[in-house]
Amino acid sequence: MKRRDLRSELGLPSRGAQAAPARLDLARIAARTCALxxxxxxxxxxxxxxxxRTIFIAVAAVLVxxxxxxxxxxxxxxxxxxxxxxxxxxxxxxEAEALAVLGCDALLPERFANGYAFARGYTMTNRxxxxxxxxxxxxxxxxxxxxxxxxxxxSFSQIPWQEGETVSFVYGDPEMEIDGVTVYAARSVWxxxxxxxxxxxxxxxxxxxxxxxxxxHCDRGMEKEELLxxxxxxxx
Amino acid sequence: xxxxxxxxxxxxxxxxxxxxxAIRLYTPYLSTVLWRAGGGGxxxxxxxxxxxxxxxxxxxxxxxxxxxxGSVRAYLAATARHGVSRLLRTRRATLSLEEQAEHGLxxxxxxxxxxxxWDAVAALGEENLELFxxxxxxxxxxxxxxxxxxxxxxTVKTRLFRGKxxxxxxxxxxxxxx
Numbered sequence: 001m002k003r004r005d006l007r008s009e010l011g012l013p014s015r016g017a018q019a020a021p022a023r024l025d026l027a028r029i030a031a032r033t034c035a036l037x038x039x040x041x042x043x044x045x046x047x048x049x050x051x052x053r054t055i056f057i058a059v060a061a062v063l064v065x066x067x068x069x070x071x072x073x074x075x076x077x078x079x080x081x082x083x084x085x086x087x088x089x090x091x092x093x094x095e096a097e098a099l100a101v102l103g104c105d106a107l108l109p110e111r112f113a114n115g116y117a118f119a120r121g122y123t124m125t126n127r128x129x130x131x132x133x134x135x136x137x138x139x140x141x142x143x144x145x146x147x148x149x150x151x152x153x154x155s156f157s158q159i160p161w162q163e164g165e166t167v168s169f170v171y172g173d174p175e176m177e178i179d180g181v182t183v184y185a186a187r188s189v190w191x192x193x194x195x196x197x198x199x200x201x202x203x204x205x206x207x208x209x210x211x212x213x214x215x216x217h218c219d220r221g222m223e224k225e226e227l228l229x230x231x232x233x234x235x236x
Numbered sequence: 237x238x239x240x241x242x243x244x245x246x247x248x249x250x251x252x253x254x255x256x257x258a259i260r261l262y263t264p265y266l267s268t269v270l271w272r273a274g275g276g277g278x279x280x281x282x283x284x285x286x287x288x289x290x291x292x293x294x295x296x297x298x299x300x301x302x303x304x305x306g307s308v309r310a311y312l313a314a315t316a317r318h319g320v321s322r323l324l325r326t327r328r329a330t331l332s333l334e335e336q337a338e339h340g341l342x343x344x345x346x347x348x349x350x351x352x353x354w355d356a357v358a359a360l361g362e363e364n365l366e367l368f369x370x371x372x373x374x375x376x377x378x379x380x381x382x383x384x385x386x387x388x389x390x391t392v393k394t395r396l397f398r399g400k401x402x403x404x405x406x407x408x409x410x411x412x413x414x
Contacts, residue, residue, distance in 0.1 A: 006368065006372045009400065019352065020271075021270075024267050033255065033287075
């Protein structure tokens with residue numbers, strides 16, 4: 001997104017923070033709306049079909065853990081995520097810090113074999129929403145961003161999750177299995193503002209690994225195989 | 237059939253991609269509605285949650301919307317304004333004065349920055365405010381803005397140019413007089 005400064009363009013002196021219409025996060029709005037919009041059972045079916053028919057619009061930001069939360073029962077209908085901190089952290093948390101935040105051991109990769117390196121991360125709080133959008137529970141999660149000069153950023157999110165919970169962040173079509181861990185892949189097609197496909201494709205991989213549900217995502221420009229190789233490194 | 241009518245038809249057909257298209261299309265406009273209705277005092281997180289509810293209402297009520305009786309845009313704006321007033325009413329009823337201050341519910345006039353640049357932009361009119369918000373806050377291109385607002389590209393350029401001239405004049409005079 002191009003940053004423009006109206007005050008400096010007008011040649012006016014800076015006056016610090018000004019009350020202005022907020023630049024809202026479209027991804028977060030889309031995530032929450034989608035999570036609330038579709039009953040869980042039909043949503044699971046819709047996403048599976050999406051991966052085949054590629055009708056889903058991807059949105060740019062990758063801070064949100066998941067575009068849509070899936071549920072196998074009607075108890076929890078959605079998940080609302082928001083950042084706990086204004087600024088991202090720029091060094092990886094230590095194992096002890098991660099344990100304190102997530103309550104279990106986290107995956108803390110500094111670098112991947114393809115050259116992507118940790119750049120920044122966020123702690124998120126995810127609110128489990130019930131029938132009347134009441135908050136049933138809150139669960140913390142990490143979202144890390146990995147960068148490689150000249151390439152699109154990759155985000156890696158992890159949230160503590162017990163297998164068999166009523167809600168799951170894991171979705172898509174099963175793609176590969178490593179040491180008993182099944183990785184699911186979901187394909188998203190970018191569309192213009194009126195919903196017409198532009199041809200650009202994004203991939204999202206999700207899986208349950210021990211006490212964590214994990215999500216690896218790249219907005220356009222990365223082949224599924226490369227993302228899968230990064231997932232292999234995390235799982236192995 | 238215009239683009240908004242096509243979008244509404246897709247929403248009525250339960251097309252999830254249309255919902256996300258609507259979110260991307262109307263959010264910059266609705267952020268100006270929230271800013272004006274909330275007096276600039278709502279946190280971005282609150283605004284995002286409010287807009288989620290607004291788009292959810294659009295999704296759930298699309299079948300009942302009649303484009304001949306009002307635009308999608310007007311429906312969304314009215315729903316957003318209603319959401320803001322409900323939120324502010326609830327907060328004022330349940331929060332202490334200190335908590336209200338924390339949530340940005342203090343009287344707007346007490347904040348000197350409130351009478352600033354974006355108030356001057358708002359004085360240019362609702363349509364110009366949306367145009368400036370799309371360009372400066374959301375970083376949209378002139379072409380994107382023209383498409384979203386149903387204007388010619390040349391009109392967008394002209395409005396931006398003239399708007400900046402007016403702003404420069406009014407703000408320079410205002411700041412010079414302080």
